[in-house]
Amino acid sequence: MGERIYTAGLVVIGDEILSGRTHDKNIAQVASWLQVQGIRLAEVRVVPDVAGRIVAAVEALRAENDYLFTTGGIGPTHxxxxxxxxxxxxxxRVIxxxxARAILERHYADKGGLNEGRLRMARAPEGAELIANRMSGAPGIRIGNLFLMAGVPHIAAGMLDALTGTLxxxxPLISETLGGFIPESEVAGLLRETERAHPDCQIGSYPFFRDGRVGSNFVIRSTDAAALAACAEALGEGLDAAGFAWDEGGVAPR
Amino acid sequence: MGERIYTAGLVVIGDEILSGRTHDKNIAQVASWLQVQGIRLAEVRVVPDVAGRIVAAVEALRAENDYLFTTGGIGPTHxxxxxxxxxxxxxxRVIxxxxARAILERHYADKGGLNEGRLRMARAPEGAELIANRMSGAPGIRIGNLFLMAGVPHIAAGMLDALTGTLxxxxPLISETLGGFIPESEVAGLLRETERAHPDCQIGSYPFFRDGRVGSNFVIRSTDAAALAACAEALGEGLDAAGFAWDEGGVAPR
Known part of the structure; x- marks a missing residue:
């Protein structure tokens, strides 16, 4: 295809994720959003609230990708x-x-005004622009191809929404799913051969357990709609030939 | 304290996480399990099903930590x-x-026996031991301080269970949570000063929104029960002095 592929890295920042206290929701929502923008999420790193660890992750993923997103660690506290x-x-420098200061002044005008903690949320790397935050006061921050977003998932979602269509x-990577009560171990050869015969597609195999039975969803991904359709047809015929019933769209695991 | 701190890295392997198709559940469950073992999860990397990316993440996190866990990519398919x-x-070498082969032969004896895909799940790095899998046939793999586990969360949970108490x-890091309908931006100074006065503790601040009101949970973490109790008492007194109502155990966000 020779088509340019755009990639992004994501750094999820916060002790609360690494302690297990908070279940991360930002990886999935950033991943899904990037797909629609035609950008592939290449790697995620989850790091603690430790400056050196954040710096290392940002430097590494920034060097390797077109875009870098972070979630977490832009609130008012230490x-x-x-x-x-x-x-x-x-x-x-940080300025x-x-x-941002004007936004926060307006937002907190009837809530006691700015204080040291609230003013912290107006700090940004020099040269930054703001990402609108319609959910709460403090904006996200964009500096070049870096995007610093809130850790609270619904605030991060609003910031992604503000960025939609701007990158x-x-x-976009498109996908088609075939699934059924098919043990993946019985069709491993078929999956491998089908993928080999369709070099513009990748096939992922995702087993599930439901109502005491095993099954699998086979997700075919491609940037080329015709290649995707041909691969899905070939896989469907292969499953038919092997005597397996399957559904287009896959089976929802429970 | 001078006490030895044990750390672990986690590599989550799978295109399905990076595409947003599957919401990862293993980060939180590995994190929570490690806490109980007295091991801190220092970093997580989520990488695609690409050999070079997996190798790089494993090498990096292995060098920096006492233990390394992986989830995903040990099934029967390509x-x-x-x-x-x-x-x-x-x-x-891979052998x-x-x-593992004997386990799989028994498991698949009444399901058509071993085939090429199923036999793939008996492959392991030379020198490896097995991690018991009571949920499905294929075992996890331990080689030194590396632990390769399934990606399906309930199978990974069973493997963690088999490892409980063996590392x-x-x-263990213990924690106490104080929370209330308190905007974190109004107590940022108090949190910072309380943490400074209790060097064996870290305080994390986690805002939430509930019933149209903002609030925060303040999580104090320490390995020292007495230090933890003293810090929690000081923070509670500080919140009282600032006129905020709070609950021990925190407020469950919705």
Whole structure:
């Protein structure tokens, strides 16, 4: 195909994820959103609220990808150090962003006004723009191809929404799913051969257990709709020939 | 304290996580399990089903931590390449593990017997031991301080269960949570000062939104029960002094 593929890295920042206290929801929502933008999520790193660990992850994933997203650590408290760490990774100063300060002043006007903690949320790496936050006061931060978003999932969702359609991406990865009560271990050869015969497609196999029976969903992914359709047809015929019943769209596991 | 801290890395392997199709559940369950073993989860990397990416993540997190766990990519299909990637990272050969083969022969005896795909699940890096899998046939794999587990969460849970109490850890990290309908931006100074005054404790601040109101849970973590209790008492007194109502145990967000 020779088509340009755009990739992104994601750094999820927060002790609460690594302690198991909070179940991350941002990986899945950033991943799904990127798919629609035609950008592939290439790697995720979850790191603690430790400056050196954030800096290392940001530097590594930034070097390898077109875009880098972070979630978490942009709030008002002492453990919110993402802005400082990213500024360090970029070699720029941290400034108080005038527009962010004005947004926060308005937001907190009837809530006691700005204080030291709230003012922290106006800090940004020098040269940054803001990402709109319609859910709560403090904006996200964009600096070049880096996007610093909130850790609270519904706030992060609003920030992604504000970015929709603004990033350059390639052809979106599209997928088709075939699934049934088929043990994947009985069709491993068929999957492998079908993928080999369709080089523009990848086939993923995802087993599930439901009502005491094993089954699998086979997800075919491609950026080329015709290649995808041909691969799905070939796999369906192969499953038919092997005597397995299957459903288009796959089986929802429970 | 000078106490030895044990750390672990986790590599989550699978295109399905990075595409947003599957919501990862293994990060949280591995994190929670490690806490009980007295081991801290230091970093997580989510990588695609690409050998070079798995090798790089395994090498990096293995070098930095006492233990390394992986989830995903140990099934019967062509996209299950974790064993090969880990063997490459360790510089050892892949062999068919006789005990794993015997387990699979028994498991599939009344299901059509072994075939090429099923036999794939008996492959292991040379020198590996097995991790029991009571949920389905194929075992997990232990080689030194590396633990290769299934991606399906309830199978991974069973493998963690089989490992419970077998790994050397330090004092478990214990925590206490105070929470209330308190905007974190109004107590940022108090949190910072309380943490500074209690150097054996970390305080995390986690905002939530519920019934149209903002609130926060403050999680204090320490390996020292007395230090934890003293810090929690100080924070509670600080919140009282600032006129905020709070609950021990925190507020469950919805």
């Amino acid at each position: 453990d919110d150090i993402t802005v400082d760490a990213v500024a360090e990774a970029l070699g720029v 108080v962003h005038p527009e 350059e991406g390639g052809a | 996209d299950d390449i974790t064993v090969d990637a880990v063997a490459e990272a360790l510089g050892v 068919v593990h006789p005990e 050397e850890g330090g004092a």
